[in-house]
Amino acid sequence: MRAYQDMVFSTAVRLTANPAQAEDISQEVFLRAYESFDNLRSSSKAGGWLKTVATNLTLNHLTRHRKRWRLFSEVFSDDTREEEIDSAAGVFDTVFTELESDERRARVEQALERLPDHQRVPLVLYHYEEMPYQDIADRLGISLAKVKTDILRGRVAMAALLAQGGLVASDDRRRNSSAPRGANP
């Protein structure tokens, strides 16, 4: 259990953005693993099994609370502008190259937790769980177009959250340090 508990908890907490719920789900995952202990003990796929069960249980948990936002979030089309996307790409590049790993970890976790469910869940499934768009659409019961729109908006919104409180200054500092002395007043 110790070998897999961080992986199971990470899977659940990234999808739910709620450590208490993620702990409950992780507990359920390990109780189910105990019931299948004879099969899992000798299997080399125990990690994959645990990850799949953790993902499925978390999505089942989220589905119970998801119906109320699904209808109206389907109404709005993708109106994200190209400059917003370009700006977001700049933020992610800065985050990766400029921030220390500890600060980056904390900021990314915080930004992910603050995303709304309908953006965070498909984003996590796509980037962490490596699920194709169509599989995400099937699993969440929404259209393929909505999955793509939500993931794109999620990336842009996450960049906005990451940029809050300091990245701009960091980026400016880098530009100023590379500029010739006395070039700017």
Next chain:
Amino acid sequence: MSSRDQTDEKLERLVTRVLRDQPLRRAPASLETRVLGELAARARQPWWRRGIATWPGSVRVPVIAICAVSVPAVWILTLWLAAHLVAATRSRMAGPLATIRDAGHTVSALGTLSTHIIQSIPREWLLGGFIATATLYATLFALVAFGYSLLFPRPEYSKVHLT
């Protein structure tokens, strides 16, 4: 590939790089204690409160046999009881049944009357009523959608200045 597609792809690549580089979240120390506690609590339960798959064989086999026999037995008993009940009810309910039949005739007559009334209404009126209902429905939907967008606004991207 369009400029927009290239921008989307670049963002996807950079997000993937940042997220995949994230270390795993450390599970709370209480998780292991909770799982072990729950397993111990389950182990303390008497055998008959656990799943039938874990029951002793000497109990499980007779229980399954009893269940297998009782299903057709209950089915036959139910059919026998139903046949007797229908016969007994039919003789006692002759009066009330006649009343129900009369009520059915009345409802049928009212339906015929309603059909005649609807057919006598001009088609223009019906069309107008349909358009008015559809307009009201669309207005209500737009109002609710507008309210939703006010309650759950998108983040303000315009606050991000990187260049």
